[in-house]
Amino acid sequence: MVKKVITGNYSAAYGAKVARADVIAAYPITPQTQIVEKLASMVAEGELDATFINVESEHSAMTACISASQAGARSFTATSSHGLLLMHEMLIWAAGARTPVVMANINRANGPPWSVWADQGDSIAQRDTGWMQFYCESNQEVLDTMIQAYKIGEARDVMLPAMVVMDAFILSHTSEPVDIPDQEMVDGFLPKFDPEYRVAPETQPYGFGSLVMPDWYMEFRYKIAEAMDLTRERIRKVDKEFEETFGRSYGGLIEFYKCEDADAVLLLAGTVASTAKEVADEMRKKGKKVGVARLRSFRPFPYEEVRKLAAAVPAIGILDKSFTFGYGGAFACEVQGALYHCRDKPAIKNYIAGIGGRDLTPEVLEKIFNDALNLRKGKHAEIEWVGVRGLGGL
Amino acid sequence: MVMRYMLKALGPKTTVSVPACCWAVMPGVFPLKCLDVPMLYTAFEVTGASISGLRAAYDKQGKEDINVVGFAGDGGTADIGIQALSGMVERGPNVFYIMYDNEAYMNTGIQRSSATPVGAWTTTTPVGSRLDWKRRPKKNMMDIMVAHKIPYAATASIAYPEDFIKKLKKAQAIKGPKFFHVYAPCPTGWRLAPDKTVEISRMATDACVFPLYEVENGVYKINRKPAKKISFMDYMAMQGRFRHLPASVVEEIQKGIDREWEILLKREAFTQGL
Amino acid sequence: MMAKYVTYKDLPLTPITTVGSEANKTGGWRTFRPKIDHSKCIKCYICWKFCPDVSIRIGKDELPEVDFDHCKGCGICANECPKKCIEMILEE
Numbered sequence: 083m084v085k086k087v088i089t090g091n092y093s094a095a096y097g098a099k100v101a102r103a104d105v106i107a108a109y110p111i112t113p114q115t116q117i118v119e120k121l122a123s124m125v126a127e128g129e130l131d132a133t134f135i136n137v138e139s140e141h142s143a144m145t146a147c148i149s150a151s152q153a154g155a156r157s158f159t160a161t162s163s164h165g166l167l168l169m170h171e172m173l174i175w176a177a178g179a180r181t182p183v184v185m186a187n188i189n190r191a192n193g194p195p196w197s198v199w200a201d202q203g204d205s206i207a208q209r210d211t212g213w214m215q216f217y218c219e220s221n222q223e224v225l226d227t228m229i230q231a232y233k234i235g236e237a238r239d240v241m242l243p244a245m246v247v248m249d250a251f252i253l254s255h256t257s258e259p260v261d262i263p264d265q266e267m268v269d270g271f272l273p274k275f276d277p278e279y280r281v282a283p284e285t286q287p288y289g290f291g292s293l294v295m296p297d298w299y300m301e302f303r304y305k306i307a308e309a310m311d312l313t314r315e316r317i318r319k320v321d322k323e324f325e326e327t328f329g330r331s332y333g334g335l336i337e338f339y340k341c342e343d344a345d346a347v348l349l350l351a352g353t354v355a356s357t358a359k360e361v362a363d364e365m366r367k368k369g370k371k372v373g374v375a376r377l378r379s380f381r382p383f384p385y386e387e388v389r390k391l392a393a394a395v396p397a398i399g400i401l402d403k404s405f406t407f408g409y410g411g412a413f414a415c416e417v418q419g420a421l422y423h424c425r426d427k428p429a430i431k432n433y434i435a436g437i438g439g440r441d442l443t444p445e446v447l448e449k450i451f452n453d454a455l456n457l458r459k460g461k462h463a464e465i466e467w468v469g470v471r472g473l474g475g476l
Numbered sequence: 477m478v479m480r481y482m483l484k485a486l487g488p489k490t491t492v493s494v495p496a497c498c499w500a501v502m503p504g505v506f507p508l509k510c511l512d513v514p515m516l517y518t519a520f521e522v523t524g525a526s527i528s529g530l531r532a533a534y535d536k537q538g539k540e541d542i543n544v545v546g547f548a549g550d551g552g553t554a555d556i557g558i559q560a561l562s563g564m565v566e567r568g569p570n571v572f573y574i575m576y577d578n579e580a581y582m583n584t585g586i587q588r589s590s591a592t593p594v595g596a597w598t599t600t601t602p603v604g605s606r607l608d609w610k611r612r613p614k615k616n617m618m619d620i621m622v623a624h625k626i627p628y629a630a631t632a633s634i635a636y637p638e639d640f641i642k643k644l645k646k647a648q649a650i651k652g653p654k655f656f657h658v659y660a661p662c663p664t665g666w667r668l669a670p671d672k673t674v675e676i677s678r679m680a681t682d683a684c685v686f687p688l689y690e691v692e693n694g695v696y697k698i699n700r701k702p703a704k705k706i707s708f709m710d711y712m713a714m715q716g717r718f719r720h721l722p723a724s725v726v727e728e729i730q731k732g733i734d735r736e737w738e739i740l741l742k743r744e745a746f747t748q749g750l
Numbered sequence: 751m752m753a754k755y756v757t758y759k760d761l762p763l764t765p766i767t768t769v770g771s772e773a774n775k776t777g778g779w780r781t782f783r784p785k786i787d788h789s790k791c792i793k794c795y796i797c798w799k800f801c802p803d804v805s806i807r808i809g810k811d812e813l814p815e816v817d818f819d820h821c822k823g824c825g826i827c828a829n830e831c832p833k834k835c836i837e838m839i840l841e842e
Binding site for chain 1: 752758761763766768
Binding site: 104105107132133135136137138139141142145146147148149150151152153154155157171175269281284286287289290291293294295298 | 517
């Protein structure tokens with residue numbers, strides 16, 4: 083085990099390295115470029131035995147990863163914002179073709195207006211693709227989740243791709259101390275990629291991905307749904323196994339921080355959780371009982387954990403760093419959807435904040451927490467955009 | 477026919493990547509397959525990238541002897557697929573790329589492509605009272621490939637399978653990307669009687685509409701110089717898609733064909749011994 | 751052809767096709783059928799070479815035979831035969 087002080091981008095690169103990615107096809111985009119550069123240099127130095135394809139676009143990057151995976155190679159790519167958006171067709175293809183590609187996505191705002199700063203709009207827009215989505219709070223989590231994502235995705239009854247998501251600049255370009263696990267330990271934890279079906283002339287001269295009539299298409303789609311449902315338990319299990327091997331756990335699908343006796347909890351994802359936890363600690367010193375529920379896995383959506391939270395707390399503020407126009411924040415809408423059939427319905431409010439990299443300072447978070455604490459007191463708006471000039475309110 | 481001759485030449489240790497095109501429908505519906513080698517179905521525009529990924533995976537597994545073939549139509553190569561193709565050729569992996577050219581988006585019902593020849597009727601260049609047949613010349617994929625400094629590029633035709641097979645075998649010994657532009661008429665789309673499919677292919681070469689030539693590291697070699705050159709008028713006679721053309725346009729097209737043929741002859745001459 | 755698939759559990763995880771398409775008999779698509787006059791045939795095999803459907807096989811006595819389960823009646827064989835020993839006849 084080596085401890086290095088490295089950025090989120092380098093953590094993703096080291097994650098791909100220790101996970102022994104065979105084929106890497108990636109296209110540079112701010113703020114992911116250092117992942118691509120670091121991996122290219124690792125390959126050039128002989129530290130990583132992989133083929134690095136300098137593709138000419140993100141769409142081609144995902145395609146190359148998919149076909150390499152279908153031929154039996156473990157593949158990796160990384161992107162952000164517009165690169166992810168360009169890949170959209172192929173993201174759906176990867177899930178439909180059941181290829182367990184792992185991708186690091188740096189959460190960056192979508193243009194226009196052009197922005198390079200952190201927001202979750204790019205990955206949220208991919209929630210229908212059939213990919214697992216893990217939102218990370220620290221560089222260590224990025225590296226660790228990459229290893230876990232391959233293990234979960236490559237299981238023969240899962241075979242689904244996963245994106246490991248981190249905030250632009252806040253993680254991608256910020257150095258933190260990270261343990262890079264020993265290669266031997268990772269090899270013991272993560273077996274070789276051994277898919278049941280592979281595009282190989284000697285053994286499987288079949289057609290891969292053909293046309294299916296309406297009378298059978300639904301069954302193929304159902305199989306994906308079934309596999310994704312399996313992943314909830316797998317994510318919890320692999321998180322535990324990871325803790326046993328490497329000594330670190332991230333709470334499975336949702337990490338609960340001081341929620342058991344809370345009067346209000348903020349549900350959110352990404353690095354804002356770190357600030358929120360600090361603010362929660364400060365507020366508790368002043369006698370306000372607040373907690374943080376950090377959504378680690380957005381896909382699969384953690385229904386059970388959300389319902390447990392709803393049973394335990396009277397008010398949940400849901401912080402979305404994205405917005406589905408004409409509807410609402412994605413996390414809020416899905417949480418509310420999960421709770422519809424539930425007996426326990428806490429007060430819920432959707433806070434839209436931090437879009438386009440707008441800084442979520444402790445002051446802003448404290449205001450949101452305080453607002454959440456008052457939700458039970460009477461009527462309140464369902465959605466509030468935080469910090470928009472001219473709106474008033476928060 | 478293109479697929480048949482190609483696999484005859486390359487053998488069973490081959491994987492074919494096929495995008496959305498006529499050939500994606502050819503094998504039939506799940507669970508039918510029609511090849512004895514693996515066929516990877518992919519999205520429409522990705523063939524160049526798909527074969528890059530396959531090659532990378534096979535090489536990493538030590539299987540450098542598996543032939544990787546991208547097999548796409550003119551739409552998936554010259555239009556929507558051109559980015560992936562260009563990126564792939566520039567990177568230079570050891571793969572084959574076969575463009576079977578039926579001169580329009582035939583699978584979706586005869587819409588024009590950049591490979592549709594001047595004067596042709598298609599559903600999106602439907603002539604009509606405004607005489608909207610395809611006006612722009614056929615995109616020259618061979619020139620584009622040669623501009624990428626591709627090690628080997630060749631035209632071929634279903635009328636000359638032995639020539640196609642010979643070129644494929646020659647290409648097999650060359651490392652790097654190999655591009656084949658193969659003439660493959662579509663009777664439905666060209667308004668041609670199906671039994672004339674092979675005959676029209678011969679006529680295309682004899683009219684110098686589709687010359688057979690190869691380019692190896694920039695050196696041109698014409699494989700077949702027609703003993704008796706036929707006119708575009710003769711070539712278009714059997715094809716309903718040219719029926720509407722007035723004599724003046726036919727004359728212009730003929731001039732265009734003659735010019736291109738002259739250029740090709742000159743290229744062959746000046747690249748000798750380079 | 752779909753007989754071995756009864757429920758979604760029987761399916762491979764993505765549509766992986768394993769059944770040879772010879773099982774799909776498409777002879778019924780024909781309007782015309784080729785008739786080879788073997789007495790004139792010189793066994794040049796040009797018909798076999800150019801059949802787009804691989805529906806001419808070399809059979810008894812090394813003579814070309816049409817696979818009527820799959821022949822679509824395009825007529826290329828008749829058009830290309832140098833001895834004109836193939837005739838396209840309207841299907842009943």
